[in-house]
Amino acid sequence: MKLSAVKPVSRVLVRELAVTALLLAGVSVVVFAILYLAPGDPLRALGVSEAQGVPRTWHGQYAAWFARVLQGDFGASFRTGLPVLPELARVGANTLYLTLGALALTLAIAVPIAVHAAAHGDTAGNTAATIAAYIVSAVPVFWFGYIVVYVFIHQFGMFPLISGTATRQQHAWLYSLVPILVLGTASGTLSEMVRHLREELSRVLAEDYIRTARAKGAPVWRHAFKEGFLIPATEIMSAKIPFLLGGAVIVEQVFNWPGMGRMAWQAAQDRDFPVIMGVALVAAAFVRLGNLAQRVVFTAVNPRASKE
Amino acid sequence: MRRYVQAENVYALPLLQRANPLDLVYVGYGLAIVALVFVSYLIGTLGWLPHDPRAMNVALINAAPFTPGHLLGTDFLGRDLQSRLILGIQAYFLPGLLAIAISLVGGSVLGILAGYRGGGWEILVSYFSNLLDSFPRLVLILLVIAAFKPDIYYVMVVVGITGMPVIANLVAGKIAFLRQKSFIEAAHALGLPAHTVILKHILWLNCRAPLVIQATLGMAEAILIETSLSYLGFGVQEPTPSWGNMVQAGSNYFLQGNFWPSTAPALAILATILGFQLLGDGLNNLLEGKRRA
Amino acid sequence: MMLLSIENLRTYFYSRSRRAFVRSVDGASLALARGETLGVVGESGSGKTVAALSAAGLVSGSPGVIGGRVEFDSRNLLDGLEGYVKVEERDARVMAVEKDERGWGKRAESLMAGVRGKEIAMIFQNPRAALNPYATVGAQLVEAIRLHTKWKSKSEAKERALHWLERVRIDSPRLRFDNFPFGMSGGMCQRAMIAMALCAEPSLLIADEPTTGLDATIQARIVELLEELKAETAITTLLISHDISVIRRISDRVAVMYAGTVVESGAASQVLRPHAAEQHPYTAALLASIPSAEAIRGKRELRAIEGEVPDTIDRPRGCRFYGRCNRVTDAVRGRCANLEPPLAELAPGHKLRCWLHAA
Numbered sequence: 027m028k029l030s031a032v033k034p035v036s037r038v039l040v041r042e043l044a045v046t047a048l049l050l051a052g053v054s055v056v057v058f059a060i061l062y063l064a065p066g067d068p069l070r071a072l073g074v075s076e077a078q079g080v081p082r083t084w085h086g087q088y089a090a091w092f093a094r095v096l097q098g099d100f101g102a103s104f105r106t107g108l109p110v111l112p113e114l115a116r117v118g119a120n121t122l123y124l125t126l127g128a129l130a131l132t133l134a135i136a137v138p139i140a141v142h143a144a145a146h147g148d149t150a151g152n153t154a155a156t157i158a159a160y161i162v163s164a165v166p167v168f169w170f171g172y173i174v175v176y177v178f179i180h181q182f183g184m185f186p187l188i189s190g191t192a193t194r195q196q197h198a199w200l201y202s203l204v205p206i207l208v209l210g211t212a213s214g215t216l217s218e219m220v221r222h223l224r225e226e227l228s229r230v231l232a233e234d235y236i237r238t239a240r241a242k243g244a245p246v247w248r249h250a251f252k253e254g255f256l257i258p259a260t261e262i263m264s265a266k267i268p269f270l271l272g273g274a275v276i277v278e279q280v281f282n283w284p285g286m287g288r289m290a291w292q293a294a295q296d297r298d299f300p301v302i303m304g305v306a307l308v309a310a311a312f313v314r315l316g317n318l319a320q321r322v323v324f325t326a327v328n329p330r331a332s333k334e
Numbered sequence: 335m336r337r338y339v340q341a342e343n344v345y346a347l348p349l350l351q352r353a354n355p356l357d358l359v360y361v362g363y364g365l366a367i368v369a370l371v372f373v374s375y376l377i378g379t380l381g382w383l384p385h386d387p388r389a390m391n392v393a394l395i396n397a398a399p400f401t402p403g404h405l406l407g408t409d410f411l412g413r414d415l416q417s418r419l420i421l422g423i424q425a426y427f428l429p430g431l432l433a434i435a436i437s438l439v440g441g442s443v444l445g446i447l448a449g450y451r452g453g454g455w456e457i458l459v460s461y462f463s464n465l466l467d468s469f470p471r472l473v474l475i476l477l478v479i480a481a482f483k484p485d486i487y488y489v490m491v492v493v494g495i496t497g498m499p500v501i502a503n504l505v506a507g508k509i510a511f512l513r514q515k516s517f518i519e520a521a522h523a524l525g526l527p528a529h530t531v532i533l534k535h536i537l538w539l540n541c542r543a544p545l546v547i548q549a550t551l552g553m554a555e556a557i558l559i560e561t562s563l564s565y566l567g568f569g570v571q572e573p574t575p576s577w578g579n580m581v582q583a584g585s586n587y588f589l590q591g592n593f594w595p596s597t598a599p600a601l602a603i604l605a606t607i608l609g610f611q612l613l614g615d616g617l618n619n620l621l622e623g624k625r626r627a
Numbered sequence: 628m629m630l631l632s633i634e635n636l637r638t639y640f641y642s643r644s645r646r647a648f649v650r651s652v653d654g655a656s657l658a659l660a661r662g663e664t665l666g667v668v669g670e671s672g673s674g675k676t677v678a679a680l681s682a683a684g685l686v687s688g689s690p691g692v693i694g695g696r697v698e699f700d701s702r703n704l705l706d707g708l709e710g711y712v713k714v715e716e717r718d719a720r721v722m723a724v725e726k727d728e729r730g731w732g733k734r735a736e737s738l739m740a741g742v743r744g745k746e747i748a749m750i751f752q753n754p755r756a757a758l759n760p761y762a763t764v765g766a767q768l769v770e771a772i773r774l775h776t777k778w779k780s781k782s783e784a785k786e787r788a789l790h791w792l793e794r795v796r797i798d799s800p801r802l803r804f805d806n807f808p809f810g811m812s813g814g815m816c817q818r819a820m821i822a823m824a825l826c827a828e829p830s831l832l833i834a835d836e837p838t839t840g841l842d843a844t845i846q847a848r849i850v851e852l853l854e855e856l857k858a859e860t861a862i863t864t865l866l867i868s869h870d871i872s873v874i875r876r877i878s879d880r881v882a883v884m885y886a887g888t889v890v891e892s893g894a895a896s897q898v899l900r901p902h903a904a905e906q907h908p909y910t911a912a913l914l915a916s917i918p919s920a921e922a923i924r925g926k927r928e929l930r931a932i933e934g935e936v937p938d939t940i941d942r943p944r945g946c947r948f949y950g951r952c953n954r955v956t957d958a959v960r961g962r963c964a965n966l967e968p969p970l971a972e973l974a975p976g977h978k979l980r981c982w983l984h985a986a
Contacts, residue, residue, distance in 0.1 A: 242771055272471050276472075287473075293480060297480050309469065329761065335726070339723045341647060
């Protein structure tokens with residue numbers, strides 16, 4: 027199965043990059059607007075004020091602020107005094123690890139249920155699994171975290187909290203699976219994932235070309251894979267990244283996980299504007315990058331996408 | 335083994351009989367929850383609580399459910415859990431309605447602009463929707479809280495605004511569908527004024543079911559946000575109860591083996607969010623799903 | 628020797644909203660000898676497509692095939708079906724069905740393995756939708772070749788694929804090889820699908836409405852192609868269409884289906900003869916409804932068949948065509964209304980299901 031010609035594909039990708047850039051610009055405007063309208067003039071604290079020769083008009087301030095942001099200057103934390111962006115980069119990796127791991131886990135749970143339901147219709151098994159998915163999706167993730175922690179302490183004698191220096195080095199990565207387990211199951215996205223994947227796969231399996239594949243004696247999954255699994259899976263994954271990031275804020279709290287979410291919570295408590303602003307920008311950037319990756323997959327797979 | 339039986343008299347069955355029984359269960363449970371929440375909200379507002387939610391009763395700490403006088407037991411300070419749970423509804427009920435109202439009205443307007451006017455409006459609304467979807471809700475809310483104040487109504491305005499893209503997409507999609515069926519053209523040909531076409535025909539006749547469904551799902555989302563925020567310490571403050579801060583306060587005792595003060599509100603959250611979700615999905619399957627022959 | 632023999636096939640679908648069975652194929656029998664082309668003709672809803680899909684094991688839907696025999700090359704493709712289906716009848720009507728669908732599905736797959744695609748090939752209507760939009764035409768052909776023929780390597784398979792694309796007279800085969808279906812016209816897609824079906828050199832080709840949905844001129848071309856391929860390869864074909872002109876052109880024998888059963892079958896020249904004495908009223912009505920050149924010139928009214936296609940759910944007691952038949956006489960009215968006529972052999976090779984022509 028060939029990819030379509032390279033040139034038209036790269037044209038579409040350039041367009042997707044441009045759209046992403048425009049959206050990121052919009053993100054910056056929204057964040058700036060909130061800071062601008064906030065009482066207490068946080069912008070001055072960020073160094074964007076009249077004193078430094080910045081005009082009073084809102085667009086002037088935006089330009090100055092945006093210029094700094096582009097240079098990587100997100101200001102310094104009110105609380106620690108450290109520059110924000112390097113700190114964010116350090117903890118952002120932890121959050122990325124947590125979020126992507128949880129996303130993979132949710133997918134790993136959702137896929138078998140969805141595929142079985144699409145292939146075999148409503149059986150007792152997958153109906154029970156679907157109901158279980160609904161219940162699990164409604165469980166408050168913070169409480170679920172406590173249950174898991176409790177089980178680990180009392181059943182395994184381990185205390186799955188991560189501090190900067192893990193005393194038991196060789197088990198450190200195992201500890202990290204626990205918050206992934208919690209976020210992956212209770213992020214609230216499981217039932218939607220099951221539903222989306224199942225609907226799309228069912229729809230594709232009913233398509234004419236799948237019937238032709240059957241008539242041909244060809245393996246159905248090979249033909250149904252692209253439209254029935256790959257595209258819906260990447261779609262739903264990219265759509266749920268924001269939800270998982272939100273869940274990460276809570277999970278990082280429960281497990282004292284050194285990530286962006288916990289940093290954001292701390293910053294909101296201290297009204298530490300540079301930090302919370304930085305988190306908002308980086309989180310939005312994660313989301314848009316995820317979306318861009320999904321669009322790349324879609325364009326690569328879909329022959330019609332590059333002929334526009 | 336599946337069994338299929340032909341009925342004696344072959345006629346088209348009404349919705350209730352040809353519906354998937356599971357969907358009816360979902361809707362039934364959901365409606366029960368909605369009724370319970372609404373009644374509890376009223377009780378809470380009127381103050382008809384069985385106990386004073388702040389009254390501490392040192393003698394009866396951590397009472398189990400069904401202890402005489404305390405249907406749901408007491409927490410670690412001896413406060414009646416039933417009363418606290420009922421009062422906790424106040425924290426999200428009205429704010430949730432605000433969020434839903436903003437989403438529905440704002441989203442409908444955007445959807446109509448995109449679908450009905452099309453062209454540049456469509457691009458603009460699409461951009462705006464993608465923009466709003468770029469933020470994880472909780473992060474945006476934390477930003478707003480840091481910038482302004484941890485006021486639940488501010489938060490719900492943000493929730494409402496971030497809920498607009500879904501509604502806009504829904505309405506615009508319905509318009510595209512109607513356009514394809516030439517309903518809109520026909521309406522114009524009949525000379526119907528634009529506002530009638532939009533309000534009566536598009537929104538009321540065609541969109542009201544999916545919009546109601548989105549409202550239930552929106553409430554589920556609002557409850558999730560409010561409880562998460564008060565868990566994190568940004569919502570209602572002690573001693574006023576909110577389901578989120580009740581879970582948080584009880585968490586210290588949880589790890590010592592005293593589960594109930596934390597679990598009771600968590601179960602309430604679970605049952606309630608589940609109720610709104612199932613109601614929304616069940617109604618969706620019944621009313622909007624492909625009519626499974 | 629019959630290559631394909633369908634006996635008393637019954638395929639039902641259950642409608643939950645109406646709590647009733649849609650009796651798509653309700654006791655149909657067809658037979659195909661090697662090398663001949665059997666045309667199956669009938670209105671939409673007559674069950675011709677479902678019958679073909681049932682023979683190929685491609686029916687999706689519940690309960691699906693519930694009874695009958697499909698003998699292909701001396702093998703019963705529905706062998707063992709009775710073990711998985713229990714049918715309850717009352718007054719000779721099926722009122723309840725119990726079927727182990729998963730069990731039968733597995734068994735059917737093992738029965739059809741190696742048959743589907745290799746010995747029985749099928750082409751469909753709407754060729755653009757029937758080809759995988761995510762793969763090039765060439766890749767889809769190569770897949771079929773590598774699966775079912777001895778040319779397993781990619782380069783060999785590609786050569787064979789190009790050879791077949793040439794044989795179906797597609798223009799610029801090398802170019803089309805790398806094309807995706809959305810970039811090709813309906814006619815070209817249909818040629819590609821024919822190539823894909825025939826490249827495995829099957830013994831039986833089932834063509835389900837291969838010309839429906841194509842432009843009129845393209846239709847003629849495809850029919851031409853099928854004629855030529857038939858002459859070249861002597862392949863056995865089961866051709867399904869509601870278009871009598873297509874059937875007439877290529878078929879050696881014809882079967883007419885109505886409301887789930889075969890009402891007439893025989894040699895094409897015999898069945899499709901207008902104003903024949905021994906003919907089923909439905910066949911006669913079908914032939915009469917085709918506007919002829921003089922009718923158009925003379926501006927005569929089109930003769931449609933009165934009434935509507937019967938509800939496949941609420942089947943009447945007697946002959947299925949009774950309500951629309953314009954040849955009922957008082958002598959047979961009683962039987963027509965209450966008893967379904969059997970498919971009787973009037974002359975060798977010519978069968979009719981009608982009380983007017985019964986012994």
